[in-house]
Amino acid sequence: MHGRIRTWGPGALVLLPTVLLLGYFVYGLIAWSFNTSLTNRHTARKGPADYVGFENYGHLFGEDRFLNSLKNLGVLTVAFIVGTLIFGLLWALLLEKGVPGESIFRSIYLFPMAISMIASGVVWGWLLNPSQGADARGLNRLFEILHLNFLENPWWTAGSRWTTMASIALPAIWQLSGYIMALFLAGFRGIPPELREAARVDGASEFKLYRHVLFPQLSPIALSALIILGHMSLKLFDLIYAITGPNQFRTEVPAIYMWNTLLRSDQAKAAAIAIVLLAVVAVLVIPYIAYTVRQESEE
């Protein structure tokens, strides 16, 4: 800051290895993938390939299968974000004033977060068994036992895109609601108590207190939560792999489609799918990073 190499030089030097590593392994490899996506490298073979421009992208966006995977991803993302935010916020609201045993509730709500998506996918794949009636298994069997037969459904195996992808979102919501709860809870606890007091003294109702005083304070956290959930959902792979297997058209998302394409050694196409996925994430994340960094430097 003082413009003297002696003062800031060592700091820059310390960060140099990181910058070089990430420069290669993040930015360099992205460029490499992008480069591959512009070629006709449709086999596993090595050696030179010809550039075909954006042909692979053109094919992708003219392909029903890819468009299907994008639509699936869109539905999955909406269901997952809405579900997780509702549960997370609700749990935080229920806990934020403190109840007896709060830490127990908090820990149990949060624990699914510690489990791998593969493990929870194995379990949920079993719970979401599509058989119904006398042969019902998993959750459908539970609904039978509780005489809630009307709740039975084929989960991800039949029905609309919404039923299918919401079934996939359900385990993800189960896993991550606790995380969003923890974020909001920290937010509530970070609000100075005087603010509540002042609002109450002014005669604000509980509803108005939340609506006009507390929620506005939480909006930065809500934004973070949205970005985190959004980018997680776009990358979601393990859960679908474990619940339905990677070869299901109904639940295919770009991340899974890319894997299937790679299994056929179609490198150029796989790279193009990956770059589209990256572009979607970047649209979401870059403005957020810019906003965060600018805000921090103002402080």
Added chain:
Amino acid sequence: MSVDVAAATGEAATAVRRKPQKRGVIADGSTRRSRTVRYVLLLLFLLFVLIPVYVVVITSFKNSADTTAARQWSLPQTWTVEPWRKAWDVLQPYMIRSLSLAIPAAIISSMIGSVNGFVLARWRFPGANIVFAFILFGMFIPYQAVMLPLRTTFTELDVTRGVPTLILAHCIYGIPICTLIFRNYYATIVPNEIIESARVDGAGLVQTYARIILPISMSGFVVTLIWQFTSVWNDFLFALFLTQQDNGPVTLGLAALAGGQKVDYAASMAGALITSFPTLLVYILLGRWFIGGLMAGALKG
């Protein structure tokens, strides 16, 4: 705040206008009834979270004849540890590989993150914000976008397939999150004045880091170690792309155990529990910091 909103929410408004000392009203402004409602809701949601746990645990102690549709939600007729033994036999080598992978990966990326975080928080240089944004973006990229050339690079570097490949990958791609956590941590707990006065006294960066920063970094390290251990342990994507069944981590092992044509449900469930055990243990023992780590995962949490 307009008056009509208060009228619209009549009931809630009267509840608060009462004096806090009045019967049935608790100090935080809520009534006993609303508190009971809250409690009942909390218990219901607890059920939602725990239902899968119940069914996994009971199934893992059943013999195969006992996992029929009709008896899926009932306790085992005869309890058996056979599924656990079966799952353990399959998973044991994977578990050892995952441990020898997750521990060093977590330690190395935490150490790099600590030094980076210190510089970005307290030893800044012109353009530090750009570097910060440059690092941060690495946290969000979908790994699919680097996966193909990463595999080629590792082949060219001649890194041994399996654990070493994964350690390298997790260290590199773990740097952004560790840097972020430490940066936020140092920005809150280390006053700038201390660093300034150390500088005035002629302490260089290395000295300042070693004498002042490192000794107070304990809880920062706990957070990044937990975070990294959990995410490395739970990773599946890198494992699938960069290793094979015979040298992969436990997530690959579990996927193999629970996949395939004829699935042994009881063993799959036992396997899911065995696989989750280390991260659950970390979570139970260090839960308080785990939550801290999750917060730090959010940029401004």
